[in-house]
Amino acid sequence: MSNACAINISGYHTDIAATVYSNRIFLIVSHFKKLGSLVAVNRESPLSEFNSNIFSTKVLFGKDEVDVHAAARYIAEQINIDRPLLLSICLKDYDIEILKAITNTINQLKAW
16 A cells, blocks of 8 residues: 655655555655655564663665654654654755654555
8 A cells, every 4th residue: 555645844845655565664755856865664672661662773775864863763653653664764854843744744644
């Protein structure tokens, strides 16, 4: 199953596409109308005493920067993934308000 949309967030044209496979979710988020850094995001075992999830991120291709890792973790947390996430992310600005708008849109699109 695939869903896609384009929205305007803080003056930036933002393309969002999601494809659900049996073993992972592939998500594209871009301000540049192209693929960006490819990040693998996995949910680790929750810590029972804190009842929270921990996400590991690994850049497979592209810029291995702190902003990319932080954005990937934030998106995974907010959309509540139930399987590994393969995220292609290419943003002009990694501001928290932009990421909130992106995750709100993904939550409206998601079919998993």
